[in-house]
Amino acid sequence: MYKKIISLLMLVVLVCCGCGKKQDEPISNDLNTITQRDKLIVGVKTDTYPFGYMDEKGHFAGYDAALGRLIARGILGSDKKVKFVPVTASDRMMKLYSGDIDMIIATMSVTPKRLEILDFSEPYYTAGQALLVKKGSDVKTIQDLKGKKAIIVYGSTSENSLRTAVPGVGVIGYRTYPDAYKALKAGKADAIVSDDTILLGLALKDDSVELLPKRYSKELYAVAFRKGPESKDLVRAVNNVIQIEKKNGTLKTLQENFGIK
Secondary structure, X not given: OHHHHHHHHHHHHHHHOXXXXXXXXXXXXXXXXXXXXXXXXXXXXXXXXXXXXXXXXXXXXXXXXXXXXXXXXXXXXXXXXXXXXXXOOOOHHHHHHOOOXXXXXXXXXXXXXXXXXXXXXXXXXXXXXXXXXXXXXXXOOHHHHOOOEEEEEOOOOHHHHHHHHOOOOEEEEEOOHHHHHHHHHOOOOOEEEEEHHHHHHHHHOOOOEEEOOOOOOOEXXXXXXXXXXXXXXXXXXXXXXXXXXXXXXXXXXXXXXXXXX
């Protein structure tokens, strides 16, 4: 699945970046485009509480959306100058390269494969792969999944981690976290394998499931951009905002407000 996404993205990159562009044509600058538009367009998730979700009033909420507003304030002078576009783990890169969004802030882990086709900001959060199971499950560690079935969400880093840790494990994939969660509750698999921050949001709302304490990886979340020189100034501007908000304690306060450790 991941290889198909990479291949399709590379094709989109060739089209969107204009490989037939003449050498004397100026390189577009994403930061200039945003400042001239006076609006930042950010891809965020709506199914990964407490990082990305819709609140009771139908507004985009969560830690990632809050970071998007901070970036808009840092670049454009107002946290209201941001438009959010819903994305999923499986379509977020496509929406970035199609031009629907300027950047992805959606529990996006930095990986070697993604670095081949994306530029990233410095990390703004560190997560880890974990397991969500039903209360009373005999699955206590990832090794207990041997001979069992586990759920992953397409486009996430979970599948590779799972297959490496437990060769031969049965893997069932879904496009969204709500669908993955419903499948676990319906008994279609023994666990969901994903980032602890995403699974925490599910566990906080349902006493019949539990997030196991062991972490199996280190996942650095960062803002993702289209790869290329046109993103250079934008990456620098976003890094500046992240550094400032880390230093003044705003990011830590946001994590506490959303119940993120």
